[in-house]
Amino acid sequence: MPERPPKVIVTKIGLDGHDRGSRVVAAYLRDAGMEVVYTPPWQPLAAVVKLAIEEDADVIGVSSLATDHLLVPKLLSALRAAGAGDVQVVVGGIVPPEDENRLLACGVARVFHPGASLQEIADAVRALAARTREIREGTPS
Amino acid sequence: MNQPIRPLAEELAEGEARWARAFAASAGAPARITNRSGVEIKPLYTPRDWAGHGYPEALGFPGEFPFTRGIYASMHRGRAWTQRQLVGLGVPEDYNARLKDLLAHGATAISLIPCNSVFRGYDADEVDAELLGTCGTVVNTVEDMERALEGVPLERISCAMNDPSPFTLLAMLLAVARRRGVPWSRIAGTSNQSDCISHFVANHMFFRIALAGARRIVVDHIAFANRELPGWNPLSVVGQHMQQAGATPAQAMAFTLSSALQYAEDCIARGMDPDAFLPRFTFFFDISISFFEEVAKFRAGRRIWARLCRDRLGARDPRSWRFKFHAQTSGVDLTRQQPLNNVARVTAQAIAGIFGGLQSLHTDSYDEVFSTPTGEAARIAVATQNILREEAHLVDVIDPLGGSYYVEALTDEMERRIEALIARVDAAGGMYAAVGQGLVQGMIGESARNFQEAVESGRQTVVGVNAYRSDEDPGACRPLEYPDRLQIAAQLARLAQFKARRAQAAVANALGELARAAQGRENVFAGVVAAIEAGATHGEVCATLRRELGFGQPLTVV
Numbered sequence: 001m002p003e004r005p006p007k008v009i010v011t012k013i014g015l016d017g018h019d020r021g022s023r024v025v026a027a028y029l030r031d032a033g034m035e036v037v038y039t040p041p042w043q044p045l046a047a048v049v050k051l052a053i054e055e056d057a058d059v060i061g062v063s064s065l066a067t068d069h070l071l072v073p074k075l076l077s078a079l080r081a082a083g084a085g086d087v088q089v090v091v092g093g094i095v096p097p098e099d100e101n102r103l104l105a106c107g108v109a110r111v112f113h114p115g116a117s118l119q120e121i122a123d124a125v126r127a128l129a130a131r132t133r134e135i136r137e138g139t140p141s
Numbered sequence: 142m143n144q145p146i147r148p149l150a151e152e153l154a155e156g157e158a159r160w161a162r163a164f165a166a167s168a169g170a171p172a173r174i175t176n177r178s179g180v181e182i183k184p185l186y187t188p189r190d191w192a193g194h195g196y197p198e199a200l201g202f203p204g205e206f207p208f209t210r211g212i213y214a215s216m217h218r219g220r221a222w223t224q225r226q227l228v229g230l231g232v233p234e235d236y237n238a239r240l241k242d243l244l245a246h247g248a249t250a251i252s253l254i255p256c257n258s259v260f261r262g263y264d265a266d267e268v269d270a271e272l273l274g275t276c277g278t279v280v281n282t283v284e285d286m287e288r289a290l291e292g293v294p295l296e297r298i299s300c301a302m303n304d305p306s307p308f309t310l311l312a313m314l315l316a317v318a319r320r321r322g323v324p325w326s327r328i329a330g331t332s333n334q335s336d337c338i339s340h341f342v343a344n345h346m347f348f349r350i351a352l353a354g355a356r357r358i359v360v361d362h363i364a365f366a367n368r369e370l371p372g373w374n375p376l377s378v379v380g381q382h383m384q385q386a387g388a389t390p391a392q393a394m395a396f397t398l399s400s401a402l403q404y405a406e407d408c409i410a411r412g413m414d415p416d417a418f419l420p421r422f423t424f425f426f427d428i429s430i431s432f433f434e435e436v437a438k439f440r441a442g443r444r445i446w447a448r449l450c451r452d453r454l455g456a457r458d459p460r461s462w463r464f465k466f467h468a469q470t471s472g473v474d475l476t477r478q479q480p481l482n483n484v485a486r487v488t489a490q491a492i493a494g495i496f497g498g499l500q501s502l503h504t505d506s507y508d509e510v511f512s513t514p515t516g517e518a519a520r521i522a523v524a525t526q527n528i529l530r531e532e533a534h535l536v537d538v539i540d541p542l543g544g545s546y547y548v549e550a551l552t553d554e555m556e557r558r559i560e561a562l563i564a565r566v567d568a569a570g571g572m573y574a575a576v577g578q579g580l581v582q583g584m585i586g587e588s589a590r591n592f593q594e595a596v597e598s599g600r601q602t603v604v605g606v607n608a609y610r611s612d613e614d615p616g617a618c619r620p621l622e623y624p625d626r627l628q629i630a631a632q633l634a635r636l637a638q639f640k641a642r643r644a645q646a647a648v649a650n651a652l653g654e655l656a657r658a659a660q661g662r663e664n665v666f667a668g669v670v671a672a673i674e675a676g677a678t679h680g681e682v683c684a685t686l687r688r689e690l691g692f693g694q695p696l697t698v699v
Binding site for chain 2: 014015020027040066067068094097113114117
């Protein structure tokens, strides 16, 4: 059976609406053969969790320009509470160094900064999707 | 010499052919270079590209139609541009301290960037507290505005506020002026971000009201300013959002002018005289590091707008034809890698804007790729402007690049491209229709992807990112600290106190009037001012309008 392509949610949470980054990355991942679910900005955390479960997503990419990354720890808790803690979460955008350490410590898989190449992001997302599937196959559903 | 013109043309053609052979012999065929707007750039421009024909019609003199060389006769020689740094952080007291620091270091006007919760139409107690004051100042009530502007002479300082529809920050400013006994006729400044189209299309930093309601409130706001606020510019049409979202310079200029036409036509449909509102239309643009392209963009934009105002909108007063603009250096061009290099980028961008004839300038701080600017970085950004003006003498000559064969040829070509894009939007039925169909967003998104591909493939060098890289740790750049949690808690407590001790009946009454204005045809902005003066909060005003006029969604195309 051919491998299903990685399934990625590209989203923005919180209050900011600047979506150039999320649109460019979403289009690139789609063109790179992944299944991309794109949302407009301002998603409530509960909506992202619900979408991740309904879509059976492998990876969630959160784009943040204006400090919305500060809500990502809450998103991770909400995913775990909903039994979707195996979904890998990556963050891209303006993330100060101390905040990056905090995000990684609470379970974010990768943080991409301005200047990261699209290829680098795509490679990392593909690898993380494979990890999600390994975890899932290892756990009885 | 009985035919002086023809032999010159022949001599030029011959000379250019000779030069082309010499160029090819030393450097081979010139590589094909295009600017961000897609204009092919030749290695040399001569009188064959721009011979100065039609000088009076194409260029004219500064302060005269079509204003290619500048909108005022004296331009920067008479009065340098306004130094307006965007400021907004923390709670009102933090903002006030930063404001006083910038004023002491040479800023001549102020701005106010509110917290994202304010942009989105909420009070501090309606959103995740983690996000409060991290990207702008938390201002919800007239008392917050009092504290933010403590010690600022409102009658002498021009104040630009990032105050999208429904313009509650302006309402608070007017309420503060009334409390201090400053007549509204003395209040000067600009409602930045009043261009609702750019918010729906590009950065989505808007109060979530449906587009039809937002469209109406913009016109109400202009009508109110016409009547009550002679020193206020109620409309700032924003190309910056679209260019930051990926639009090429030509696209950003074209879509901005198309938006401005739409607002003007809405005002005319309401019975307003173009000469009553056009002199107070202003523009706000991005300045990318594509130096000559930016200069040409601004020169072409001035010329096109002058013609549109005179010939299409029927304005008779020359003041209506002036294309007044504020510009900000492009944050998208800044890099996280080797962050101090951003000072050089901002300098190049600022020079392009100055040579482009701007009226007001914000220079980005080098650390904006990490966070809201730190105090030191904000001071360097202001000093950059002082150095360019007073040490480098960039203001001594008006339109110093005018007459350059290259700049004039490029101005003409940018003009053709901008006009072709305006015609496409017109064919779609105007800007509201074009964004409704996704036309504009589709083009902007495609340009953003093309630019990213140019960077990834190395066709576009970005120092420190795809060339001249180093292992230096950019994390060495110290970001701004987030607002103190205790201060945020105190701000929330103040909001609760404010709500508890005001005259509740008056607030309820004013919000009821506002709802009725929204349902009917009365001026909604007048209702906003009355509600804020009665003690309503920003969030309450927005909730009322959301209820009456419906929710809005960003108009996005992937």
